[in-house]
Amino acid sequence: MAKRRKLEAPSADDLNRYEEEFRSETAARAPTIAPIAQVAAEAASGYDPRPHEARAEAARDRADAERMRGAQSKGLVIAEIPLSEIDADALVRDRVALNPAEMEELQSSIAANGLRLPVEVFILRDHPKGYRYGLLSGYRRYRATQALNGQGDSSDKFNTIKALVREPAEMGGTFAAMVEENEIRAALSHFERGRIAVIASQQGAFATTEAAVNGLFPVASKAKRSKIRSFALIFEELGDMLTFPEQLKERDGLKLAAALREGNEAALRDALAQQTPETAEQEAQLIEAAIKALTPSVPAPSRGGRPKTPTGEGREVTLANGITAQTVKDAQGWSIRLKGSPVDADVAEQALLAIEALLGPAKEI
Structure with a gap:
């Protein structure tokens, strides 16, 4: 007779395990929805009960809003900004002094006709005094409006100013934009150009003064940039000693720079x-007297390029910028001839001033 097998009931743990395995192997059934019901739901969600005219107006409003946001991001929208939110000295200005008569005239014009040309500002972040914007261009317009603010019954009229908000990509772009605006409106003096180039370099906008001159005045000729570098040298070494530096004439400034280069x-x-x-x-008279009192220095033989083999009386040197300088002796004496594409009237004038600084001032006629 066969032995019967004894059956054992599963434990509670076995039952829980069986149930979990069953659930993991059985996919959840999607709720039964008729296709027509789903189509109807989607159609209802896209239905706009407003009339056609209202829907068209809403579409235009959305398009206008998108255009407005785009114009604002490009700095094309004029904003009314409180004067108290603008730091006029966020940048060291390229203008050294403001003409009182011109400022009074501008102030009268704004009082009578309002500000016709907006200023330009850029966004400041984490300013220690809480200013939201820094003034980029329009310094005279800002100061004239500020002077009108608080005068008489029209004080509220001038507590804001029309402005375009710019976001220059980098600090160098900020300085360049300020200089460009003033160069277009009214040319800066030679000293102001040199001064702002040095300051832009000192504040980290450019690696060197040379790079600042090239970046701030990209369309200037080589001769003009050379003059700007000369006045930058004057600002660096004598800026604190001059009372009327912005009125220093070009010829006098080049003489002064030549004297500074001689140590x-x-x-x-x-x-x-x-x-x-x-x-x-x-x-100007004090500067000229000081230059005349200097003892002319003898230039080092190595300056001015590598000399070529002399031919006859005289020699020829080629400078790094491509200019060839040649000394020639004839029956009338010695002459210096400059050749090369960079040579123009400005370069010749600077060479003459250097000779004058070396050999003595020109004779008064």
Whole structure:
């Protein structure tokens, strides 16, 4: 007789395990929905009960809003910004001084006709004094509006100013935009150009003063950029000693720069410290007297390029910028000839000023 097998009931753990395995192997059934019901639901969700005219107007509003946001991002929308939110000195200005008569005239014009040309500002982040914007261009317009603010019954009229909000990609772009605006409106003086180039370099917008001159004045000729570098040198070494630097004439400035390049900074500072001029003319005379008192230095033989083998009396050198300078002796004496594409009237004038600084001032006629 066969032995019967004894059956054992599963434990509670076995039952839980069986149930979990069953659930993992059985996919959830989707709710039964008739296709027509789903189509009807989708159609209802896309239905707009408003009339056609209302729907068209809403579409135009959305398009207008998108265009407005795009124009704002490009700085094309004029905003009314409170004067109290703008830091006029966020950038060191390229203008050294403001003409009082011109400022009074501009102030009267704004009071009578309003501000016709908006200023330009850029967004400031984490300003220690809480300003939201820094002034980029329109310094005179801002100061004139500020002067009108709080005068008489029209004070509320001038507590804001029309402005375009810019976001320059980098600091160099900010300086360049400021300089470009002033160059177009009214040319900067030679000293102002050199000064802003040095400051832009000192504040990290450009690696060197040379790079600042090239970046701020990209369309200027080589000769003009050379002059700007000369006045930048004057600002660096004598800027604190000059009373009327923005009125320094080009010829006088180039003479002064040539003297500084010869290592005469200390002597020039001593001479300028002897007297405080009351006018630009007095300062020009003081500078000229100081230059005349200097002892001409003998240039090092190595300066001015690598000399070629002399031929006859005279020699020829080729400079790094491609200019060839040649000395020639004839029956009338010695002459210097400059050749090469960079040579123009400005370069010739600067060479003449360098000779004058070396050999002595020109004879008064």
